[in-house]
Amino acid sequence: MRLSGKTAIVTGGGSGFGAGIARKFAAEGARVVVADINVEGAEAIAAEIGGTALVCNVASRKSVSDLAETVLSAGHLDILVNNAGVTHLPNQLEDVTEEDFDRVYNVNMKSVFLTAQAFIPHFKSRKSGVILNVASTAGVSPRPRLNWYNASKGWMITATKTMAVELAPEGIRVNAINPVAGDTPLLKSFMGEDTPEVRAKFLSTIPIGRFSTPEDMGNAACFLCSDEASMITGVAMEVDGGRCI
Numbered sequence: 001m002r003l004s005g006k007t008a009i010v011t012g013g014g015s016g017f018g019a020g021i022a023r024k025f026a027a028e029g030a031r032v033v034v035a036d037i038n039v040e041g042a043e044a045i046a047a048e049i050g051g052t053a054l055v056c057n058v059a060s061r062k063s064v065s066d067l068a069e070t071v072l073s074a075g076h077l078d079i080l081v082n083n084a085g086v087t088h089l090p091n092q093l094e095d096v097t098e099e100d101f102d103r104v105y106n107v108n109m110k111s112v113f114l115t116a117q118a119f120i121p122h123f124k125s126r127k128s129g130v131i132l133n134v135a136s137t138a139g140v141s142p143r144p145r146l147n148w149y150n151a152s153k154g155w156m157i158t159a160t161k162t163m164a165v166e167l168a169p170e171g172i173r174v175n176a177i178n179p180v181a182g183d184t185p186l187l188k189s190f191m192g193e194d195t196p197e198v199r200a201k202f203l204s205t206i207p208i209g210r211f212s213t214p215e216d217m218g219n220a221a222c223f224l225c226s227d228e229a230s231m232i233t234g235v236a237m238e239v240d241g242g243r244c245i
């Protein structure tokens with residue numbers, strides 16, 4: 001029960017890695033708020049783990065403010081996981097539409113800014129809090145045709161480190177995890193087309209020889225957000241089966 005007595009928000013917790021993180025947090029004793037733009041997904045995971053589902057669009061200031069008001073009026077918050085993320089389809093970088101660019105940047109980057117504004121005053125007032133950003137190996141070792149997605153994750157890693165040094169004196173830790181390709185609904189969008197050949201190509205870059213799983217992310221996230229990691233801040237930890245070596 002590493003997270004006993006803690007309250008956590010997991011954005012994008014209604015699917016994939018976020019669901020894995022929400023499940024692990026609940027199993028370790030946390031009260032979990034599953035915040036997702038997808039109501040059905042959020043409600044299904046919340047029901048499974050005995051958590052609370054809240055509808056939230058992390059790219060919207062109003063929606064993030066509403067989330068903060070609902071959660072903080074009911075009690076305190078210990079852990080914020082910025083996990084919700086989207087990608088554009090693989091394409092030559094100059095052919096990605098402005099609409100797709102804006103969507104990727106608003107969901108993957110602006111959300112970190114908006115949740116920081118909404119929750120950091122609360123964490124500062126308690127002199128405690130943990131933020132975990134779900135970035136990607138794409139931000140460390142980028143590959144062609146996903147340029148704007150890769151860059152959004154590189155931004156997230158830099159934001160994590162800067163937030164960590166600025167917030168450390170306030171008792172707030174900020175870390176990131178960098179997942180390698182995982183078999184979630186988002187994988188198809190990274191691959192462009194889901195064929196055995198494209199899957200084999202992705203797998204061939206992962207020395208451990210398998211895709212990552214929501215359980216892998218839950219385990220890493222739980223450690224980094226627990227008191228066991230109280231001396232760890234500003235890391236962007238690969239959870240990648242050796243892909244970035």
Ligand SMILES: NC(=O)c1ccc[n+]([C@@H]2O[C@H](COP(=O)([O-])OP(=O)(O)OC[C@H]3O[C@@H](n4cnc5c(N)ncnc54)[C@H](O)[C@@H]3O)[C@@H](O)[C@H]2O)c1
Nearest residue numbers: 012015016017037038057058084085136179181182184186
């Ligand atoms: N799957 C991979 O291969 C992979 C690899 C590296 C990093 N990541 C990152 O992991 C995170 C989770 O991805 P996943 O693979 O679990 O994807 P997923 O599509 O399974 O889940 C993403 C969740 O985020 C939610 N979401 C999307 N836009 C939102 C918004 N505006 N507001 C609130 N919620 C929103 C979706 O409804 C969904 O429930 C993302 O940040 C992604 O970039 C994924």
